[in-house]
Amino acid sequence: MRIGLLTQWFDPEPGPAALPGMLARALVHRGHQVQVLTGFPNYPTGSLPPGYRMARRLDEVDGGTRIRRVALYPSHDRSAARRLVNYGSFALSALVSGTGALRDLDAIWVYNSPITVALPMWFTRYVHRVPVLLHVLDVWPDSAVATGFLGGGPVSRLAERGMAAWCGGMYRAAARVAYVSPGAGELLARRGVPREKLVHVPVWADERLPARAADLRGELGIRADQVVLVYAGALGEAQGLDSLIDACARFRDPRLVCLVAGSGTTEGRLRDRVATAGVTNVRFLGQVPRDRMPALMATGDAHYVSLRPGGMSAYTMPSKVQAILAAGRALLVAAEGDAAAVARDSGAGITARPGDPDSIAEGLRELCDLGREKLDLLGRAGRTHYDRFFSVATGAERVERALAGMVAAGRPVRASRRRRRAAG
Structure with a gap:
């Protein structure tokens, strides 16, 4: 399959930001063509690492993975305003300068955090007609509330309701919604995600770190x-x-x-x-x-x-x-x-x-x-x-299975659309 990965976070960023890169390599290893749309690396310091200079966009090839990076405002301090600019700048830049890289793919996997990634996701889904597997690693707006990102008071409650409606739009756009734990799956079902859309895909760890090391x-x-x-x-x-x-x-x-x-x-x-x-x-x-x-x-x-x-x-x-x-x-x-x-x-x-x-x-x-x-x-x-x-090999197999199911389900629809265009 021709698979896209849409994620603000990607190599060489560490920690949880390393998980999409591991999935990309595992899918390439399984014989797929992989195109990544991501931002310039800046997590967790808020600074670009050596070898990178901010530009409108940058195309790279890493092994069998093609990567398009788009500009963003680098920031990962405790300022909620700067975080919002970081998230929003990636979303807008990906929409304007990146979604062309996701055209003509069979399906895309989307890392749902932050939820501003919905902008390029919706464009790819509704304009390019590429089916989406939305991987819910963080349940929003709950995670934003728990971390204190939204603050408190009536304005935050209004923002919370707005985020909930926004997430509902993401769930409706996705052909499948992957959840990382049984409890999260039940929560998503209670929030209106059809159970037939839900698929369990636990998250893996950064397996590049040595399992055994000298201790302190x-x-x-x-x-x-x-x-x-x-x-x-x-x-x-x-x-x-x-x-x-x-x-x-x-x-x-x-x-x-x-x-x-x-x-x-x-x-x-x-x-x-x-x-x-x-x-x-x-x-x-x-x-x-x-x-x-x-x-x-x-x-x-x-x-x-x-x-x-x-x-x-x-x-x-x-x-x-x-x-x-x-x-x-x-x-x-x-x-x-x-x-x-x-x-x-x-x-x-x-x-x-x-x-x-x-x-x-x-x-x-x-x-x-x-x-x-x-x-x-x-x-x-x-x-x-x-x-x-939980291994990345197990996760990649589950992602592959979900993507293949989405592609198979969409084939009759796409074939009918082609016939209508030909007849018109």
Whole structure:
């Protein structure tokens, strides 16, 4: 098939922005022609990497993948206004300078976040008549509300309603809507997406990172007999990390070391909480450079996944779950819904009630009682589960199947349209 990928994020951008590039390579490996429409790389720093200079458009070839990059306003700081300009500039630029690259394709895969990508998506769907597989990695407007992107008050509620209507238009335009977790699929169905349109395509991890790497235990002065729990990610309200700090305060076992890496709006409060309670088994590492993340992943005998109860937690699948499974590490999950289900189903995790320090403290005790060798076995079970359900090869196969179904369903319609044009 001739397949298009429409995504604001693409290589060489790291983290979640690397996922579309992995899909492109996997589809090329499966024998397809792949055309990507994306922006100039600038995530997460907001600056273009060496070798790139902003231009109206740039066409590249990477292996078997053709790439069209279009201009955008580079920004990834905490300013909501600049983020909106970043998102909107890509959408408009892709519409004007990029959609020609998606003409005459069999089908396109669309990364739905941010939802401004709808502009080039709608043009390609309705003008070029190319069927769309919309991959809902973030459910909007819920994700914007949870992160505080919309702020508060009546204006934000109006924006939320507008986003919901906008997303409804995206779902109607798509021939298929892919969801990343069962809870997200049920939510989309409740919001009016026909079940026959829905297809389950879980998200993969960045498999370019080494699964096993040298750890940081010696550098951090951690004894060989101590169990290390790592939390790496955003320190925000949605993560509910106050409960982890309170649990560590209650479980003052010298066998445990808890490492917290990252930054965010609650970092100051969490540090104050540790100092006030005299918690000695928690260490803050700040932002860890990307090239040291494999070492940090290897340092953790288990990794912590947390979502504050309520809101999006029941149907959110944090991308770190797949990353932890791919790295072959155990999980301690304090969340509702899909993330907890993966911890149980994979055999790689322990679950605790989110927002409950006593339950989380019991999970910490269980980690220490299992010890490092048994936690390693849990991690290996997690890697097996990842290979079976979450790998990029599995994801590409599911995407390929959905695209092929869309193309087959559209053939009679296109043939009828050609006959009408010929008769006219």
